[in-house]
Amino acid sequence: MKMPRKRRVKFAATLIFADEPQLILLKDRDIPVVALAVPDDDLTKAMFVATTATHKDWQSYLDGNCDLRYLFTYPKTRHVYTFDLAEMKNGEVRMDPFLGRLPEEYLPESRVFSSFHTEELPLAPTATDEEILVVDGEWDMPEFGNFYQRYSDIYAFIAAIKNWNSAEVAPEAKRGISTTFRTKPFQGGFSYVHFFQELNERVQRTQRLGLDKIQYASPGTVEIRGEADLFVEMKHLIPQFLLDRDRISKQYGKLHQFLSQNRLLKMTGEQYGKDQATSRYIMLQAKELTDLMTEPNFETVFVLADENSLVAAKIVMAFYRRLDEAAAYFAQGRVSFSN
């Protein structure tokens, strides 16, 4: 097994200050390293224990989706070090690898979230617009989770299409969106799960959905934070789907049947390629489906799918299935948009 080496990292920011830094952020090039002050018998030292974090975990921590303890205990790919902050020179510290399990005395307790930081980090603001959904009838927990997941998937998909077409979104973020569309085989269920999961992760901070408050009663309310423009699209999309559901479902069935009869459902995008005899027909049928649903813009999906009509069609069909599931809760009268 390869032994971890000493590592030199740059001091980036203090996150919690209480008479001295208690929590700091360091960087190894672009990799976040989070370090926590720990007790030491030698009072001339300012000892810290540090862990590397993936960008995803670091972002989750900043967004309040996980606590500090999680960063030090849960991710499998982390590397742990110790160092003396009093030894910092030219804004750099040299960390020694820490092998084995971190003792409890070095770990933060649960529920220390980034909202407790005493220093401000320059971050893009999170979403501030609000949507209130009215909920009624009987629910169990998995059902509510399922509804929220479907709602989020549709929201994230619409956001991705909007961001791809926006001149204000950074090229790096756009590359991330195209990667999400182009790196899945779309051969089975897992591809779609990962596809929507990634889309949710790639939503801009200013658009990211947040569940602010649930008031469970009959009727009750669910307050969601997000971007107003996307909420407007959701408010248009779901009632429109319910209004024209028969035609939309028939179109979905037609496309599904064609792909099934031609054994294309289980074929990967790569195997299918671009210049098949069926390409044009699939493209037309998928476009018809998006036109009926009013979303997503098919041309954008086609470009994002690297002009592979089978991949574009499968993505549009996955969008339809999620929209159908989410809309069912509205049709049942258990969810409605507030005014």
Added chain:
Amino acid sequence: MLSLPPAKVALPIVATPNGMRYRVLWREENMPYLEDLPEQCPPANAKDQQFGPAYRILPKAEPAIEHFYSYSKLGLTKPGGVDECRYRSCSMFTNILQARAIATLPKKRATSTHLAKVVVQAGFGTSWLNSKTDHVDFWPYDTFDVAAAVTEVVPV
């Protein structure tokens, strides 16, 4: 040599018909700090002001002036990334949940047992309140009276 910042003392001058309401005038007076401070310290955005309640993390249930000493005054090493002025400040928090959470971090919890609820009056010291993060950097005057400032002590 002790730092001598311009301090301000309130003088009541007007009693209105609505009762005893005072218009406050200020006069400059030099007040020494509890410890020597470097040039430009406290920073320009800090001021002698009333605030509270704020919470100070304590190592025992009986608050003493030493519990408001900075790391510099306690003779502890200055860690990297900390400027000379902050090294001489005393941290407080205007949010009790935050104060509790920070008191349970590994290095703090090794020595912390209680939180002092503090109400600082003008004339106690100079402070910089970060309203976005609820953290206070406090540079007490040498007249800072712990008994007058601490209104309650609660376990962490």
